[in-house]
Amino acid sequence: MIDKIFFNFTRLSALLILVIVAWIFVVLFNHSLEAMNTFGLDFITRDEWAPNLDKFGAYAAILGSIISTTLAMLLAVPIAVGVAIFLSEIAHDKIKGFFGVSVELLAAIPSVIYGMWGLFYFVPIIRDIFGGLGIGLLAAGIVLAIMILPFMAAVTRDAMNTTPDILKESAYALGGTQWDVIKDIIIPYAKAGIIGSLILALGRAIGETMAVTFVMGNVHHVPGSILDPTTSIPVTLANEFTEADSSLYFSSLFGLALTLLIMSFVVIAVAKFYFLRKARRAS
Amino acid sequence: MASIIDIKEECALHVRDFEFTYKGSSAPSLKKVTMPIARHSITALIGPSGCGKTTLLRSFNRMHDLYPGNSYGGEIEFEGRNILTPKEDLIQLRTKIGMIFQKPTAFPMSIFDNVAYGMRLQGIKNKTELNDRVEKALKDAAIWKEVSDRLKHDANGLSGGQQQRLCIARAIAVEPEVLLFDEPTSALDPISTQGIEKLVIELKERVSIIIVTHNMQQAARVSDYTGFMYLGELIELGQTEELFVTPKEKLTQEYITGKFG
Amino acid sequence: MTAVQKRIVINKIALTLSTLSALIALAFLFWILGVLVMKGISALNWNIFIFEGAPPGYAESGLKHALVGQAILIGMATAIGVPLGILAGTYLSEYGKNSKLAHTIRDISDIMMSAPSIVIGAFVYAVVVIPMGHFSAWAGAIALGIIMIPVILRTTDDMLQLVPGELREAAFALGAPKYKVILSVVYRGAKAGILTGVLLGIARVGGETAPLLFTSFNDNFFTTDLNAAMPSLTVTIFNYATSPYEDWQQLGWAAAFILSMFILGLNILGRVILFAGKKGK
Ligand SMILES: Nc1ncnc2c1ncn2[C@@H]1O[C@H](COP(=O)(O)OP(=O)(O)OP(=O)(O)O)[C@@H](O)[C@H]1O
Numbered sequence: 143m144i145d146k147i148f149f150n151f152t153r154l155s156a157l158l159i160l161v162i163v164a165w166i167f168v169v170l171f172n173h174s175l176e177a178m179n180t181f182g183l184d185f186i187t188r189d190e191w192a193p194n195l196d197k198f199g200a201y202a203a204i205l206g207s208i209i210s211t212t213l214a215m216l217l218a219v220p221i222a223v224g225v226a227i228f229l230s231e232i233a234h235d236k237i238k239g240f241f242g243v244s245v246e247l248l249a250a251i252p253s254v255i256y257g258m259w260g261l262f263y264f265v266p267i268i269r270d271i272f273g274g275l276g277i278g279l280l281a282a283g284i285v286l287a288i289m290i291l292p293f294m295a296a297v298t299r300d301a302m303n304t305t306p307d308i309l310k311e312s313a314y315a316l317g318g319t320q321w322d323v324i325k326d327i328i329i330p331y332a333k334a335g336i337i338g339s340l341i342l343a344l345g346r347a348i349g350e351t352m353a354v355t356f357v358m359g360n361v362h363h364v365p366g367s368i369l370d371p372t373t374s375i376p377v378t379l380a381n382e383f384t385e386a387d388s389s390l391y392f393s394s395l396f397g398l399a400l401t402l403l404i405m406s407f408v409v410i411a412v413a414k415f416y417f418l419r420k421a422r423r424a425s
Numbered sequence: 426m427a428s429i430i431d432i433k434e435e436c437a438l439h440v441r442d443f444e445f446t447y448k449g450s451s452a453p454s455l456k457k458v459t460m461p462i463a464r465h466s467i468t469a470l471i472g473p474s475g476c477g478k479t480t481l482l483r484s485f486n487r488m489h490d491l492y493p494g495n496s497y498g499g500e501i502e503f504e505g506r507n508i509l510t511p512k513e514d515l516i517q518l519r520t521k522i523g524m525i526f527q528k529p530t531a532f533p534m535s536i537f538d539n540v541a542y543g544m545r546l547q548g549i550k551n552k553t554e555l556n557d558r559v560e561k562a563l564k565d566a567a568i569w570k571e572v573s574d575r576l577k578h579d580a581n582g583l584s585g586g587q588q589q590r591l592c593i594a595r596a597i598a599v600e601p602e603v604l605l606f607d608e609p610t611s612a613l614d615p616i617s618t619q620g621i622e623k624l625v626i627e628l629k630e631r632v633s634i635i636i637v638t639h640n641m642q643q644a645a646r647v648s649d650y651t652g653f654m655y656l657g658e659l660i661e662l663g664q665t666e667e668l669f670v671t672p673k674e675k676l677t678q679e680y681i682t683g684k685f686g
Numbered sequence: 687m688t689a690v691q692k693r694i695v696i697n698k699i700a701l702t703l704s705t706l707s708a709l710i711a712l713a714f715l716f717w718i719l720g721v722l723v724m725k726g727i728s729a730l731n732w733n734i735f736i737f738e739g740a741p742p743g744y745a746e747s748g749l750k751h752a753l754v755g756q757a758i759l760i761g762m763a764t765a766i767g768v769p770l771g772i773l774a775g776t777y778l779s780e781y782g783k784n785s786k787l788a789h790t791i792r793d794i795s796d797i798m799m800s801a802p803s804i805v806i807g808a809f810v811y812a813v814v815v816i817p818m819g820h821f822s823a824w825a826g827a828i829a830l831g832i833i834m835i836p837v838i839l840r841t842t843d844d845m846l847q848l849v850p851g852e853l854r855e856a857a858f859a860l861g862a863p864k865y866k867v868i869l870s871v872v873y874r875g876a877k878a879g880i881l882t883g884v885l886l887g888i889a890r891v892g893g894e895t896a897p898l899l900f901t902s903f904n905d906n907f908f909t910t911d912l913n914a915a916m917p918s919l920t921v922t923i924f925n926y927a928t929s930p931y932e933d934w935q936q937l938g939w940a941a942a943f944i945l946s947m948f949i950l951g952l953n954i955l956g957r958v959i960l961f962a963g964k965k966g967k
């Protein structure tokens with residue numbers, strides 16, 4: 143009797159996850175219907191976001207999301223891979239331990255703090271070097287890169303560490319150098335895991351809000367250069383959700399949220415269910 | 426005391442008063458090991474688990490150096506020099522002293538690239554030379570017939586026994602002087618084991634071989650000399666037949682008659 | 687230069703570059719940490735804990751409202767997320783095991799763990815804030831609770847699976863019903879792991895800003911009314927840091943410092959508990 147009740151409680155809680163996820167999709171979809179019906183495909187292809195005219199095209203926000211995350215990936219991937227190589231192959235045990243723990247702790251620092259630091263310390267530097275406002279895609283890309291770096295490095299290192307020692311030793315036994323072993327054995331062996339880790343970090347970067355909201359600018363315009371302020375989906379949501387004053391405006395914001403959710407869901411699913419699962423099966 | 430045969434023929438390696446201590450251990454894992462290794466013959470190392478066979482084997486190509494903090498003592502002479510000095514060129518040393526591991530270790534690349542790997546590391550780029558030497562190595566490792574039509578395939582598609590022969594081909598392709606085998610058949614079925622044993626015997630024409638094995642029959646079948654190790658010491662080294670029929674040490678006798686271990 | 691020499695040089699270069707990237711990363715991270723500590727500590731004083739928010743320029747302004755609000759929000763989120771997460775994790779590990787349903791739930795929950803938190807905020811806005819007609823602590827806590835569930839679920843599932851099967855069998859052999867076995871044997875065996883999961887879950891939502899922006903919103907004054915907008919450290923950081931007022935920015939740094947120490951502390955505590963638990967076995 144109690145057994146049954148307990149079982150049902152646990153099962154309901156587990157099913158609740160599925161319910162919530164489905165519910166999120168349904169709610170976001172329903173609320174964005176008005177925008178979709180009004181604008182159709184224009185919603186994602188038009189670069190006009192004019193609340194005063196009740197015209198909403200999300201092109202600039204979508205583009206801003208894509209460019210800022212691409213920029214962040216371009217900056218973070220080489221460094222994260224370098225850090226991962228350092229942590230798994232170069233550093234001695236003590237440094238490995240210290241460095242490894244600091245990286246994991248830094249990955250836990252709230253993103254709002256990265257954003258605040260970016261605004262007060264990094265934006266002025268960009269302003270000094272390149273002129274302009276300092277706020278914009280470049281600042282957003284850099285702050286985002288720094289923010290995802292610890293996570294990215296930690297998961298990439300974990301992927302590299304799955305390479306069996308005996309495989310590495312076999313290459314050393316043929317006269318390979320450390321770098322030979324890294325590029326010919328570890329990277330090919332852990333390829334799926336490494337790519338999966340990088341894409342997973344990308345998935346997080348797409349949805350990251352606070353680190354970029356401080357430094358992006360929230361200007362609904364396709365930027366002329368990466369130094370220009372622009373916006374992205376999370377930045378728009380963060381800045382405008384509480385200001386929306388018409389139902390179409392709200393619906394458009396929900397449309398943005400749905401777009402963001404789908405983008406990150408797809409990216410994360412590809413990382414987890416294609417690459418990381420393949421990596422797990424291989425090892 | 427240990428009873429070590431005096432080898433009359435030419436020696437490939439000479440271990441003298443060798444000691445080895447793992448990082449963080451208080452006691453050495455190998456104690457005062459002195460052991461000549463005859464050239465172009467097969468020397469087997471036997472002994473109970475944990476006696477130091479692998480540790481000794483991995484000292485010949487300084488594999489232990491991959492993990493900082495381990496320390497060597499005494500000397501191992503190879504080509505007229507002590508290879509334990511800090512100035513020893515490990516890349517050079519490892520191309521002359523090859524190693525085959527307990528489990529097959531096919532690299533994540535094609536069969537051809539696996540065998541060509543060591544040669545490419547040495548800078549051999551010439552296509553025809555590579556092709557010829559890969560073919561020869563695969564033939565010498567008795568696996569050519571099975572793979573000649575799929576050299577471009579991923580090496581991980583091969584069976585365990587095939588992969589182990591591939592690893593042997595990879596090791597002999599760089600024409601080493603010495604080959605170290607650490608229980609090369611422990612992960613294989615009896616048929617593959619037979620194939621590897623046959624191959625090892627053929628190889629001694631050209632290389633000096635040291636093989637660690639848990640299997641005394643295997644040592645008896647393939648080796649010319651056998652060393653028996655116990656608790657980090659070399660107890661006895663003799664001609665294989667003599668060691669198994671008329672061991673000089675009581676410990677050896679007890680071990681080969683199955684009294685312990 | 688022979689091929690081998692060339693390889694040795696390339697090796698040196700590659701290893702140097704990789705070490706360099708590690709140093710660059712470390713430099714940036716310590717820069718951020720350094721700024722946080724310097725700015726944060728210099729902005730700390732007792733007033734922060736005594737006074738609530740005030741208009742810019744007031745000497746008697748502090749963060750009491752945000753600290754209390756944050757504690758309330760996290761407490762409520764924990765009350766929502768932890769039981770649900772533990773129960774769901776229990777289902778996966780003890781009942782669902784390798785069934786298709788269990789795997790689907792694990793997969794979906796894994797994706798949820800990395801999903802954009804601002805979207806959760808939008809969802810809660812739609813299902814809680816709109817029907818209620820106003821922002822509330824409830825809405826914020828629900829958003830954080832939803833974010834917490836997958837984290838707790840995952841660690842509970844993992845940790846319960848680590849409990850050896852013989853322990854369960856021994857208890858069953860004594861005739862205990864399954865729920866008793868789970869409650870008294872399995873949970874006890876995984877105690878340290880579950881506690882660590884809870885701490886990491888709290889740390890995870892403690893730093894969340896985005897899902898609070900339009901659920902609990904913010905308030906510059908002290909309140910314990912769960913049916914009204916509720917201040918939080920994170921949103922306060924955002925508002926104060928983006929304001930043009932120097933003294934508000936100072937308070938923002940102080941809030942950032944307190945928040946970071948809280949979250950790092952939880953992370954370290956979680957690790958220590960897990961480590962001690964492992965050692966004890
Ligand atoms: N990495 C290591 N660090 C510390 N001690 C080690 C390490 N590897 C091996 N040892 C110790 O050194 C001793 C010799 O080990 P070794 O692996 O050489 O034995 P073995 O004869 O090859 O045994 P087996 O037949 O089981 O392979 C053992 O006591 C072992 O515990």
Ligand SMILES: [Mg+2]
Pocket residue numbers: 478479480
């Ligand atoms: Mg061994």
